[in-house]
Amino acid sequence: MDRLDRPWEELLVLLDTNETKKVREYIGSLRSEDVVRSMSHLKKEDQLKLMGLLTPHDAADIIDDIPDVQAIDIIDDLQTDEAAAILNEMDSDDQVDLLAELDEKDAEAIIEKMEPSEAESVRKLIRYDPETAGGLMISEYLSFNKNNTIGDVIQYLQENSSQLQEYSIKYIYVESKDSFIGVLRMVDLLLSKASTRLSQIVIKDTKTINEYASLNELINFFNAYDFYGVPVVNEHNALVGVVLRKSIMEVEMEKANIELLETQGIIGGEELRSFPVFKRSGRRLSWLSVNIFLNIIAASVIAFYQDTLSSVIALAVFLPIISDMSGCSGNQAVAVSMRELSLDLVRPNEVLRVWFQEIFVGLINGIVLGILIGFAAFLWKGNMYLGLVVGGALTINTMVAVSLGGTIPLMLKRMGIDPALASSPILTTLTDMLGFFLALSFASLALVNISS
């Protein structure tokens, strides 16, 4: 493998030399994706050492790029003044994201060491719920009084151009005293004379968002309007920040990823393989131990029919198939419901409509799968009754699993339970129980004919 394939190896060598300049140069020479990948290959102490050797600005870039869980972990373990220096260099919304995840004491200690202006903006932002406009907005925006002229604005921009490099200035916000009036695009400043007052050209019917607006309102807002950002106002219509489209899309993506992990049994947020083994193992077990308990409940149905099963031992082959296939069919319907919920195409109170839409799909697929498995059973043992029992059980169970799978996420959402997390375990427990019950009770009814 060439050097760029494993950049952390050279990085480790350089870290050992303690030569600040060389480390900085090497990090500067890497693409950001290679830096991110290298971080995940470093041990904690090397990560911390690297942060210490870089300029706060470069360290902040890395903290921005790596996964949030890793960033929080590192900030938590850095010296307070090192952490503060790095946070000084970050956008206000990212500062708050990290600090909100620390212990209150640790966060306060870091904030105290930050630059006064940065600390003030953090203190202002951190009191918002992170999934509201206030928690998602940035404080880096430009606002001017309506009585300023275009010339004033241009002069300000010229005098502060170096500081403003880090701002992503797409709009200029216009206020009168403490009240928000409207917005100007940069291009609007070009279309009038320098002596024009902002009040004359400001776009007044600007859409705003309340500081306590929810994430869903923001998602809908950016779906409806093709804006780069939206001004956030408080109840007195004073401008308090700006939410960028980018930030909303990032949060949306993060939530989709957490959901994907939850449906696969990783709970409590992202897991990185750089976490300690016992932390990873413990988090996974917390979900598995609930699941094994549910499994035992479901399997107890089999225990109840032990006598039937020993008379028709062939049935034992089909019980895991019925369990697995019903789970799969049901989970397909769960996935479609989760998707329609997240696209807002269906509301939690439309259980009956979804049930009706799924029952036919479940019936068709149940019949097809039932015939397949029934035929397989018949071929294997040459016993028609075995085929009927197994096929019939799978047909009915698939129909129930699909209609349950479609409706369970809606019902959970309505009850305020996270459907990504709970749908599948609840579904498979119910369908396992029913599937085992159907197969074994059908078999005991047909016992005279089946036990050949």
Added chain:
Amino acid sequence: MDRLDRPWEELLVLLDTNETKKVREYIGSLRSEDVVRSMSHLKKEDQLKLMGLLTPHDAADIIDDIPDVQAIDIIDDLQTDEAAAILNEMDSDDQVDLLAELDEKDAEAIIEKMEPSEAESVRKLIRYDPETAGGLMISEYLSFNKNNTIGDVIQYLQENSSQLQEYSIKYIYVESKDSFIGVLRMVDLLLSKASTRLSQIVIKDTKTINEYASLNELINFFNAYDFYGVPVVNEHNALVGVVLRKSIMEVEMEKANIELLETQGIIGGEELRSFPVFKRSGRRLSWLSVNIFLNIIAASVIAFYQDTLSSVIALAVFLPIISDMSGCSGNQAVAVSMRELSLDLVRPNEVLRVWFQEIFVGLINGIVLGILIGFAAFLWKGNMYLGLVVGGALTINTMVAVSLGGTIPLMLKRMGIDPALASSPILTTLTDMLGFFLALSFASLALVNISS
């Protein structure tokens, strides 16, 4: 329920009246999320009728907002000239996204009816792979020759301000003949005199992206640089378009959603409940029928040990538990690998490293779950050997399932197979087979002591 809870009901009434003005006004009064939800509640013929009654501009807004599969479906069924009129109003990247999904003939028929300038840009864009810079870029950007002055640009902006409303102008691109030179932010136009030539102030070390750059390169680019968009150039360094950060984030989100659906057994893209029942049922069956085949293979291990099983019928209770629990433990590891792959924290060739990181987690969790289930078996039958057989099988199988789950996605990726789709079926087939084999072969070894 109030009117806004089921806006499609009033919409249907209005559609029946055929009064264009009232329908347009009603749609205009709804929030975009209610329009989207209403569309998913309308029958196909009503969707088409609505499109026909709206202005092409309003219809284009709706087509933009609804899920892609639904939009394609509607465009496909509209009259050619209606479809062309709507597409005229859309951004070039969205035009191409839709047209690329139609039959080539249908797409060509629509393109012919579009405005000549729109048609030309579509013809240019549609030849790119949709997951390259060329396929993702827009043609709506402003470029000027380097010999123009700031005054020329401002004059152009003033004269064309109404047309330019629909553009999201954040940068001005500077060219010399057919070669891209650099970029100017709007704010830069404010900082110099009107007589200044663009060549004097253009930012020359502008990052560009080649027209054939992959989606991954674009994702990495926007992770590394905090830009709103990036200019796309061909091999002669001529500017051919602009890729917006927004477009890349949208594609990324779409891919994450498709992946989520695939892991749950919905393949071939999104499924909406407004699809016909047979289409939905057929698509789901295509995945289920592979799965039932794999299930039969796995269960055949049980058939092989039928005699053992009939001597220790209690074991039949535990086989579905072993199958389900190993699947769950393995899928957790699959999820972590999928996530690390998508974050580029791990490369497909690091199979050994991941295996090593997972085997310990698998061992710990295997021991914990094995003790739990073994103890449950012992309590139930008072037979220590049954507990040992069941617990031992689950311990070993969990360890194998977790290490396989971690590595299978990497191996599939390396082979060019979609890991979201194939990881779980392959994993569960292997772990079912091994789990059944372990439990039943241990049992047959311990048969003297176990069959009480």
